[in-house]
Amino acid sequence: KAGVTQTPRYLIKTRGQQVTLSCSPISGHRSVSWYQQTPGQGLQFLFEYFSETQRNKGNFPGRFSGRQFSNSRSEMNVSTLELGDSALYLCASSLLGGETQYFGPGTRLLVL
Amino acid sequence: AQSVTQPDIHITVSEGASLELRCNYSYGATPYLFWYVQSPGQGLQLLLKYFSGDTLVQGIKGFEAEFKRSQSSFNLRKPSVHWSDAAEYFCAVEETSYDKVIFGPGTSLSVIP
Numbered sequence: 001k002a003g004v005t006q007t008p009r010y011l012i013k014t015r016g017q018q019v020t021l022s023c024s025p026i027s028g029h030r031s032v033s034w035y036q037q038t039p040g041q042g043l044q045f046l047f048e049y050f051s052e053t054q055r056n057k058g059n060f061p062g063r064f065s066g067r068q069f070s071n072s073r074s075e076m077n078v079s080t081l082e083l084g085d086s087a088l089y090l091c092a093s094s095l096l097g098g099e100t101q102y103f104g105p106g107t108r109l110l111v112l
Numbered sequence: 113a114q115s116v117t118q119p120d121i122h123i124t125v126s127e128g129a130s131l132e133l134r135c136n137y138s139y140g141a142t143p144y145l146f147w148y149v150q151s152p153g154q155g156l157q158l159l160l161k162y163f164s165g166d167t168l169v170q171g172i173k174g175f176e177a178e179f180k181r182s183q184s185s186f187n188l189r190k191p192s193v194h195w196s197d198a199a200e201y202f203c204a205v206e207e208t209s210y211d212k213v214i215f216g217p218g219t220s221l222s223v224i225p
Contacts, residue, residue: 004155033213043202043215056212090155099163101213103148103155 001027004093004104012110018079021107025072025093031055032074033101034066037088046089049074050097078109086111114139116205116216124222125193133188133219135203144206145186146213147177151199159201162186173197198223 005024013019025032033056034046045058049068066076072093078085088108092101117136125131137143144163148156160171167179177188186203203216 035215042217045212045214048212058212092156100158100161103157105155 004091004102006089006091006104006107008107009105010108010110012112013081014112015081015083017081018077019081019109020075020077021089021091021109023074023076023091023093023104025074025091026102029093029095029102030072031094031097032068032072033092033094033097034074034076035090035092036060037090037106038086043090046076048097055097081111083111085109114205114207114214116203116214118201118203118216118219120219121217122220122222124224126224127195128192131188131190131193131197131221133201133203133221135186135188135216137184137186137203137205139184139205139207141207142179142181143208145177145179146204146206147171147175147186147188148202148204148215149173149199150202150218156202159188193221193223195223195225197221 007022031050033048037043048056052068063079068074088106090106092103094101115138119134146161147159150156159175160169162169162179169177175190179186200218202218204213206213
């Protein structure tokens, strides 16, 4: 089976812009979680989607949003980008959530 | 508040030496416990997990971890470290099934040839 894929792998944006990141889970997996990883804050949970519904949410401002499609693919969107949003954004999928998560390689976002 | 701590920010060991990475958590009940490894520029790979049962868990790449309820700890061990084990190691907990996963700050491992 193909692993979790994330696109794009690298992205450069300027402050105030918005960005959309994409995640394709492993075939058959219905849960997709998103994480932000920075040197200062480490790995922080953003949100989890299961069957097109947001099931869990971390402590991030409303500028961070996501959605999941009927094929389980997920997107996350960050509006009005700030310098502090520069990070590695990781997506993970699992069959139903709550068990082994498989991570993608991440999207590295740089905000200038 | 719920938290996961990894007391050691960075550890350096010689190749062939034993390794123990510490992880402590603060949760009311026994959560689900995980160890992940991240190589530079890569995503995370699951090494092992504990849900219930035997408190000594075997994982991939020769790693094992022991859950100690009395100490709220889930320490990762390897009897003989290889140079390829140099990476960042994350302990993670999930309070209940289908809950969000909380990661510790990570321990960076360097291996001296």
